[in-house]
Amino acid sequence: MGRPIDVCVGAMPAWLDWRRLLGPGSWHVVESDDGMLEAHSSLDRKAAADLSARLRGVGIGGTMLSLSVRPPLQRKELRKALAEEARRYRKGSKGFTQAATRVDAEGRYSLTPEALAYEMGKRAQGRRVIDACAGVGGNAIGFARAGCEVTAIEIDSGRLAMARHNAKVYGVADRIRFHCGDACEVVSDLEADLLFVDPPWGEKYDKQRVTLDALPPCEQILSSAHHIQEHWIKVPPSFDPSSLPGCRPEAVFGRASGDERRVKFLLLRKSGDSSPA
Incomplete structure (x- = not known):
């Protein structure tokens, strides 16, 4: 087995499920001077290499994770671990599992995995939901499958047609009202609970730090929805929650064997404000 490797992973936000991220090991976690979490453990060489490959270039909550290993790993060990991680990544959580669904190029990389969309739908507990950027329908279908009444808004008519088709494939078209338009303009006139x-x-978002102003039209939509009780926003893992005051961030991990320790996105939850904008 060789000498154990001392591993230190830092710059983890306090709200992150670090156990899920780091995996097996006797981890000792402390809070650093900047309020972030730092985890220490001794791992065998393969586990240290696998962790290094998985966390390479990963930013969560507006900060890049830091990782140090002592003694250093050999290049061949890292190359092998990176190749294995790439193979695992290809076995990640699927967008749609039904073969008859229709997805465009953007949907192939932006679609919320079906299992995660359905999981969020169940958490909505049957409320009336507005999906303001519906795309090809992944999230709207997840909410509808879980029993929610959904209004799906999409500005691109071609993508909305795909969403309609996909909803029929999943047998939930009767639970979704489809609206082709700009959510910034229509949300203020719609009633919903969520x-x-x-x-x-x-596809090439900043892996180190993303802020609210980098995600148009998110800010405009939120400013038009003060009358809606609760807001959920799906953002990249590297999103800095401090750019959206009052939100409660949660790191959402994959559900398949290839991405169960990868943060797929952050789910921000924020109460609406009934006062005028």
């Missing part, structure tokens, strides 16, 4: 916003990130 506003869900999954703003377009772009």
